[in-house]
Amino acid sequence: MSIPETYQRIVLAERPRGPVKPENFRLETVPVPSLAAGELLIRNHYLSLDPYMRGRMSAAKSYANSQQLDDTMIGGTVGQVIASRNDFYQVGDYVNGMLGWAEMGVSDGLLLRKLDTTRIPLSAFLGVVGMPGMAAWYGFNQIMEAAAGETVVVSAASGAVGSVVGQLARLRGCRVVGIAGGPEKCGYVVDELGFDACVDYKAGNLEADLAAATPDGVDAIFENVGGACLDVALARTNAFARIALCGLIAGYNGADMPIKNARVLLINRLTVRGFIVTEHMEFWQQGLQELAVLVANRQIKYRESVADGLAAAPEAFMGLLQGRNFGKQLVKLI
Amino acid sequence: MSIPETYQRIVLAERPRGPVKPENFRLETVPVPSLAAGELLIRNHYLSLDPYMRGRMSAAKSYANSQQLDDTMIGGTVGQVIASRNDFYQVGDYVNGMLGWAEMGVSDGLLLRKLDTTRIPLSAFLGVVGMPGMAAWYGFNQIMEAAAGETVVVSAASGAVGSVVGQLARLRGCRVVGIAGGPEKCGYVVDELGFDACVDYKAGNLEADLAAATPDGVDAIFENVGGACLDVALARTNAFARIALCGLIAGYNGADMPIKNARVLLINRLTVRGFIVTEHMEFWQQGLQELAVLVANRQIKYRESVADGLAAAPEAFMGLLQGRNFGKQLVKLI
Incomplete structure (x- = not known):
């Protein structure tokens, strides 16, 4: 060359x-x-x-x-x-x-x-077989630890990370509810990625729509966005829900990013954990191999x-x- | 009778x-x-x-x-x-x-x-040998997991729970910083209970005073209060700090209790866990025995x-x- x-x-x-x-x-x-x-x-x-x-x-x-x-x-x-x-x-x-x-x-x-x-x-x-996929794999397997039948909420659901979280959760047998912006992304999340539901945060009815999509409450959250997305998901949690905090893109432009009501963390005995996947390299070989197999077999789309x-x-x-x-x-x- | x-x-x-x-x-x-x-x-x-x-x-x-x-x-x-x-x-x-x-x-x-x-x-x-003591024991041993040399912050430090957390942390060899209201309580926390420092939240200088008392940052927090106490402690955290959320007494009268900046949870990769000690009865026999020995030997005061x-x-x-x-x-x- x-x-x-x-x-x-x-x-x-x-x-x-x-x-x-x-x-x-x-x-x-x-x-x-x-x-x-x-x-x-x-x-x-x-x-x-x-x-x-x-x-x-x-x-x-x-x-x-x-x-x-x-x-x-x-x-x-x-x-x-x-x-x-x-x-x-x-x-x-x-x-x-x-x-x-x-x-x-x-x-x-x-x-x-x-x-x-x-x-x-x-x-x-x-x-999907790189850093974003590993962020999904680590948060889902090491923090959310969601079991079959539990309800999982994923923000930025059509994105590089959220899309993988939701598909891993579907493969596990969870009920998976995405949050995304606009009908096109939401349609893709449900029709192509197989989520059970997807709430359009731009439709102006986030709280009621998420409540309707999570009739049994929320057992685990994968958070990429923060702000209202996180607040409404926290308000739907069941006891002992786990929240993997991967990103807070709603606040990346500098303003403080509040959690509106910390009381729910106590009342529902939640565990919230922020993480950076590059600090957990000990999981990468296993995780990337699993993701590669799922992608090669077309069990995970992207x-x-x-x-x-x-x-x-x-x-x-x-x-x-x-x-x-x-x-x-x-x-x-x- | x-x-x-x-x-x-x-x-x-x-x-x-x-x-x-x-x-x-x-x-x-x-x-x-x-x-x-x-x-x-x-x-x-x-x-x-x-x-x-x-x-x-x-x-x-x-x-x-x-x-x-x-x-x-x-x-x-x-x-x-x-x-x-x-x-x-x-x-x-x-x-x-x-x-x-x-x-x-x-x-x-x-x-x-x-x-x-x-x-x-x-x-x-x-x-100290009942529910409040066990709340301290559980949060300290099962959530904060603070090692010798780490810095621990305890709010409501002179109270039934906080006083025990701080003394357990001192026995472990941690640097222990309390937050309490007024010079009398702060004096008691340092002079009688042996905390390394105690910040008076009523003195109007909470952020700067806590920063001065935690020169190496904060590795674990036991939270009884919420609001400004929690916000300033979170702002001092080191990477991978653990926060045991036992109470939010500042918000018990009904208003929402915000966490001012959730970004620190992500940036510092914090783990926040709310808990109710009566849901962890499997630890009570061990914990109460340990506390009884410490009280009987006057290694924990109350x-x-x-x-x-x-x-x-x-x-x-x-x-x-x-x-x-x-x-x-x-x-x-x-």
Whole structure:
């Protein structure tokens, strides 16, 4: 394969105050570095866009270090090795890594994962068989621990994480109720993904609609959104319900995100646990293998929103924070 | 012992709207019933007043059934058997039960506990060696799981539950910071109970004072109060902190009790668990034995506020809800 002399990347130009704006980013052209011994050069095929990136853009304390100004925006990638001075990686290998918002990246290989794309498409390793799928798997199996017959509520139900949570819960024999924005997403969640019901939070009747969809109350919640979605789900909980707190996208633009009534945590003896799936790597091998089998057997379906070309990434990311994506948000780079 | 013909009791006359008022209660004189086979008659020496009673007075769903109107107010008691048609209980035995706001009570013995008062005063079985002590023991050992060197925050630190949590944490080798109302309670918490520090929430500087008292952050919280106490403690948490939610007395008078910023639950990967200690009876034998040994050896100290006579119970209960008690609130009946 021919090695270009330059590639494009997007850096953090300034930290957002309030909503993310295009001027927070800057597209740059930089030279392709030469490889040291042990290094390899990867051409990224897809970039993953994920809500956690919003937290990294702020200087405020988050669950990880802040993204540095003028550095390549952080992000998961899948791509192909195009040059290698590393014995384990050959030119042509497909790999998953965290090479950021960039057309190419150099790695010493230690934090890469070699991918078997014979039964699973390359892009799925950024979604259902990657970090979002593992977030779903971990929250469902290690926090929600929902049994057959229990009722599970999943917010952002058509998204990369929520869609997997709901399908894992269906396979377990739970009653699964999604929350999503708009009739198209809700229809997909029920008709394609097999949820028992999906409540449209944009329809203006969230509390009554969720109550109607959960006649036996709620035993476990997978929370991606926060705000009203979380408040109404908490109000429907049965005793000893478990809440996996994976994201609070409704509050990512900076305002405080209250829980309206903490009393329900006590009255219903709830357990709420926030988690970051990359801190539980001991489960990844098991989880990714299970997810890969389910995807290969088409027992778990997924959907992607694909933006075209690196320059489209900022706009696609702003759309993701506003729920304009439909399924896993990717940027196709090649 | 002579058996009187009548005794006094206090019933729920009406459910409170907002703060509890004297007219919510009614003092009655009722006949002492004759005993059926297997029953025994107990003269109560002490009545326990506890925050959970406020929830029972409301018709709204709580973690237990509501107190019925015109029934004896629910409550834990210790007293002495004065008549018995039950082979296991002899006249003169001391017993702990849930005989309510009443000078006497009849029981079939099944839900009583016979008490050994040789080394522990009778009243302590309503506090440090009773339900409040077990709430502390369970929350500390089963939820907070604090290790030596970790920092623990306890609200209502001079109270029946908080005082035990803090002393258990000191015995474990934790750094223990209390929150209490007023310099007298804070002085007691540090000087008598041995907490490392105590923040006076009435001093108007809660956030800065708690920050100063927790230079290494907070690893575990025992929450009895809610509201600002909980918000400032959550804001000080380290990653993976555990929060045992035992009470939310700041909101018992009806208003919603928000958690100001749920984002910290996610950012710091917190676990919050509400609990009711009477649902975990499998731990009571172990816990009460441990507490009895610690009290008998004076490794755990306690303090009581004692109201005199049944008629004083409503006023004492209203004081408890406003934090006017100092230590375990009891009513002495004999």
